[in-house]
Amino acid sequence: MTDAVSTTVPADPGDLTGLTALVTGGASGIGAATARLLAARGARVAVLDRDPSGAPEGTLPVRADVTSDADVRAAVESAVGELGGLNILVGNAGIGAIGTVEDNTDDEWHRVLDINVLGLVRTARAALPHLRKAAAARPGSASITHTCSIAATAGLPQRALYSASKGAVLSLTLAMAADHVREGVRVNCVNPGTADTPWIGRLLDQAEDPAAERAALDARQPMGRLVSAEEVAAAIAYLASPAAASVTGASLAVDGGMQGLRLRPA
Ligand code: NAD
Numbered sequence: 001m002t003d004a005v006s007t008t009v010p011a012d013p014g015d016l017t018g019l020t021a022l023v024t025g026g027a028s029g030i031g032a033a034t035a036r037l038l039a040a041r042g043a044r045v046a047v048l049d050r051d052p053s054g055a056p057e058g059t060l061p062v063r064a065d066v067t068s069d070a071d072v073r074a075a076v077e078s079a080v081g082e083l084g085g086l087n088i089l090v091g092n093a094g095i096g097a098i099g100t101v102e103d104n105t106d107d108e109w110h111r112v113l114d115i116n117v118l119g120l121v122r123t124a125r126a127a128l129p130h131l132r133k134a135a136a137a138r139p140g141s142a143s144i145t146h147t148c149s150i151a152a153t154a155g156l157p158q159r160a161l162y163s164a165s166k167g168a169v170l171s172l173t174l175a176m177a178a179d180h181v182r183e184g185v186r187v188n189c190v191n192p193g194t195a196d197t198p199w200i201g202r203l204l205d206q207a208e209d210p211a212a213e214r215a216a217l218d219a220r221q222p223m224g225r226l227v228s229a230e231e232v233a234a235a236i237a238y239l240a241s242p243a244a245a246s247v248t249g250a251s252l253a254v255d256g257g258m259q260g261l262r263l264r265p266a
Contacts (some may be wrong), residue, residue, distance in 0.1 A: 013234075013241035017042030019141055020083040020134075021240070022076065024066060024123055025093030027054035029197030030147055033233035034090055035059050041237065043088065046079035048072075048123070050093075066093050066119030076126035086130035087138070088240045091120040092147040096199060097161040104161045116165035120146055120172060128185065135184030140245035144180075145236050146173050146189040150249060150259045153191075170251060177249035186248035188239040193255025196226040222257035 019036045024147035026047030036056040039045045045059040060082055064075035080086050094116045095106060104112075114194040124144055135142035151159050154167040170189060177187040194200065194217065207213035216227050235254045238244055253259050 001050065012243065013037070013041055013102040013237040014243045015042055016088075016241060018087050019043045019065075019087040020080075021045045021088035021090065022048060022079050022083075022086060022123075022127065023059075023090040023092060024048045025147075026059065026090070027052050027061070029199055030195055030229045030232045030236070031092040032056055033052050033091070033229040033264045034092065034236045036241070037230070037233045037237045038088065038090075039168070041241075044083045045246040046065050046100060048075050048079065058066065059196070062130055067114045069122050070124040072119075072136050073126045076130070080130050082203075085134055085137075086127055087141045087143070089123065089127045089131060089144045090147075090236055090240060091123050091144060092236075093119055094147060094165075096203070097165075098158055098162065098200065100158060101160045109161055111196070112165050116162075117168045117172065120169060124176065128180070131180075132183050132184045139184055140242045143188070143240045143244075144176065144211055145240045146187075146191040147232070147236070148173065148191045150191045150253060150255050152251075154259055173251065174249050181248055186239075186244070187248045188244070188252070190232060190235045190239065190246060191251050191253045191259070192227055193253070193258035194221065194226050195229055195232050195254075197229050200226070225256070227256050228255055 021043045023031050023035040026035040027049035035045050039058050046062055047055035047059045048064050048069050049063045052063050052064040055061035062075045062079050064071040097112045131142040148169045149166040151163040154169040173189040204210040204213050232254045235252050
């Protein structure tokens with residue numbers, strides 16, 4: 001557990017001993033921070049990633065690409081076999097896209113929607129039979145948590161494709177929450193603002209002066225800083241945990257006030 005988590009986050013997931021979790025995209029950024037936190041709280045954790053080399057120590061790495069239904073099914077079955085069940089699914093794997101509708105090609109649209117939206121559908125489809133079993137055995141313990149984005153509702157410039165994909169994630173989360181509420185499987189999402197992960201690092205590296213671009217990015221945030229991956233992970237872990245046993249169909253912004261605040265000059 002990192003200092004950021006222990007000192008800044010009040011919504012504690014509590015003791016997760018005896019629970020099992022699968023985190024997609026868990027080898028980097030928000031997913032890795034989530035896998036690390038769930039494991040630190042006692043859960044047995046598997047990390048599904050197309051490149052699982054960065055899976056946190058103490059977690060079970062499983063290689064799979066979420067664009068392949070066969071891959072995902074095999075990975076979920078293998079993880080469930082190793083872990084001995086599945087209580088918590090975190091659907092987090094996702095990629096970015098920059099541009100207006102005039103910039104991105106059909107192929108780019110298909111690729112991003114395939115990963116960001118269908119990736120979650122495939123993972124949930126493979127996991128739901130196991131989650132239902134977990135819910136029956138231990139009520140309140142079964143959940144799906146998606147990593148969405150404030151882009152789902154914020155109207156960000158130069159993010160048509162990415163925003164559409166995350167809008168679909170938000171709608172999917174709500175519809176799934178309705179479909180599975182009586183089965184005891186809760187479905188929620190977190191909406192990060194700009195989170196400090198390798199993804200953002202890669203974007204900054206494309207700038208002429210990455211350090212200046214980073215300072216400008218920090219300055220644009222209401223809090224004057226980015227959200228940390230650990231802060232987003234803490235929100236995911238809370239929603240995923242029995243501590244949130246009556247929370248379903250919720251979307252939790254972890255964005256330093258980016259969406260909710262309407263900051264105006266005094
Ligand atoms: P990241 O690039 O650091 O990590 C993403 C992980 O997903 C990587 O390990 C990658 O290998 C994996 N992945 C990507 N495509 C995959 C595929 N097809 N199959 C399997 N694994 C795949 O990114 P991050 O910033 O930690 O982002 C994680 C999630 O958070 C994404 O869904 C993203 O949309 C969302 N998000 C990020 C931010 C941000 O500012 N970083 C903001 C809002 C939402």
